[in-house]
Amino acid sequence: MIGTGKIKQYANVLDKPLGKGKQEVSLSAFAFLFSELVQYNQTQVDNISELETRLEDAGYAVGARVLELLCHRDKGNRRETRLLGILSFVHSTVWKVLFGKVADSLEKGTEHEDEYMISEKELLVNRFISIPKDMGTFHCGAFVAGIVKGVLENAGFPAVVTAHFVPVEGQQRPRTTILIKFAEEVLRREARLG
Amino acid sequence: MAAIYSLYIINNSGGLIFYKDYGSKGRMDTNDSLRVASLWHSMHAILQQLSPINGCSGIELLEADTFDLHCFQSLTGTKFFVVCETGTQHMEALLKVIYELYTDYVLKNPFYEMEMPIRCELFDINLTQAIQKDRVALLGR
Numbered sequence: 001m002i003g004t005g006k007i008k009q010y011a012n013v014l015d016k017p018l019g020k021g022k023q024e025v026s027l028s029a030f031a032f033l034f035s036e037l038v039q040y041n042q043t044q045v046d047n048i049s050e051l052e053t054r055l056e057d058a059g060y061a062v063g064a065r066v067l068e069l070l071c072h073r074d075k076g077n078r079r080e081t082r083l084l085g086i087l088s089f090v091h092s093t094v095w096k097v098l099f100g101k102v103a104d105s106l107e108k109g110t111e112h113e114d115e116y117m118i119s120e121k122e123l124l125v126n127r128f129i130s131i132p133k134d135m136g137t138f139h140c141g142a143f144v145a146g147i148v149k150g151v152l153e154n155a156g157f158p159a160v161v162t163a164h165f166v167p168v169e170g171q172q173r174p175r176t177t178i179l180i181k182f183a184e185e186v187l188r189r190e191a192r193l194g
Numbered sequence: 195m196a197a198i199y200s201l202y203i204i205n206n207s208g209g210l211i212f213y214k215d216y217g218s219k220g221r222m223d224t225n226d227s228l229r230v231a232s233l234w235h236s237m238h239a240i241l242q243q244l245s246p247i248n249g250c251s252g253i254e255l256l257e258a259d260t261f262d263l264h265c266f267q268s269l270t271g272t273k274f275f276v277v278c279e280t281g282t283q284h285m286e287a288l289l290k291v292i293y294e295l296y297t298d299y300v301l302k303n304p305f306y307e308m309e310m311p312i313r314c315e316l317f318d319i320n321l322t323q324a325i326q327k328d329r330v331a332l333l334g335r
Contacts, residue, residue: 028302038305128302
C-alpha cells in the first residue's frame with residue numbers, strides 16, 4: 001500500500017489516508033483572518049465580556065476537533081484518563097501542532113488544588129494585536145482559552161479556562177497565562193484513581 | 195546624533211495618522227504637524243501631475259539647505275515620509291522597514307480603524323527599535 005511508486009487514485013474520498021497535510025500556514029493570512037473574527041464579533045456584542053465569550057466559543061469548536069484529530073494521528077487512539085496526562089498532552093502536543101512550539105510552562109496553582117496554569121511569553125494569536133487602553137482586561141487569548149476548554153471538556157475533564165495578562169518586572173509586555181480550573185468531579189475522580 | 199528629525203504617516207486623503215519627532219530639531223506642535231501633512235499631501239499630488247516624465251509616481255526626495263525629506267508612497271496611497279539631516283543615507287530602506295511594521299502591527303490589529311490616527315502600542319515599540327537599530331548602524335558605518 002504505502003510507497004507503491006505512483007499516486008493511488010481513491011474512488012471514495014473517505015478511503016484516502018488521513019495524512020499529516022501541509023505543516024505550514026501563512027502567519028499573515030491567519031493574523032488577518034483572526035483580526036476579522038475579532039472585528040466581526042465586536043459588531044455583534046454590547047460589552048467586553050460578551051466578546052470574550054464569543055471568542056471562547058469559537059475556540060471551543062476548534063479544540064473539540066483538534067482533540068479528535070490528534071488522538072487519531074499522534075496518540076494512536078489512546079485515551080488520556082489522568083489529569084497530568086491530559087495537561088501535558090495540551091501543553092506539548094496540542095501547542096506544537098497549533099503554534100509550532102510547546103508552551104513555555106505548565107504550573108500547578110499554589111492557592112487552589114484545582115487550578116493549573118499554562119504560561120506563554122506571547123500567544124501567537126496576540127502577536128500583532130495591541131489592546132487599546134479603554135478595553136481594560138480584555139484578552140484576545142480568550143480564543144486560545146476556548147481551544148483548551150474544547151480539548152479538556154471533550155476528553156472528559158470539564159473545566160473553566162480563562163486567559164490573563166500577568167505583568168513581568170523588567171519587561172514592557174506582560175506574559176500571558178491560561179488559567180485552568182477543573183470541575184469538582186474531575187478532582188474526585190482523580191483522587192479515586194489514586 | 196539624531197540623523198532623523200521626524201517621521202510622518204499620512205492616509206490617502208491627506209490626514210495625518212502618525213507623527214513622531216526625534217530630538218528638538220524636528221519638534222512641532224500638533225497644529226503645525228497637521229499643516230505640514232496636508233501641505234505635503236497636496237504638493238505630492240500636484241507635482242505628480244507636473245512631472246515631465248510619464249508614469250511618475252510622486253516625489254521621492256526633497257533636498258533643502260537644512261534638511262532632506264524622503265517620501266515613500268504605498269500602492270494604496272498611504273505616504274510615509276521622514277525629515278532628516280542633509281545627506282543621510284539609506285532612508286528609503288528605513289521607510290520600507292517602517293512600511294512593513296505598519297502592515298504588521300497596525301493593519302493586523304483588529305482594534306485599528308482604517309484611516310484613523312494610529313494608537314498601537316506594538317507599532318510604537320517596534321518603530322523605536324527599528325529607528326534605534328538604524329541609528330546604531332549609521333554610527334557604525
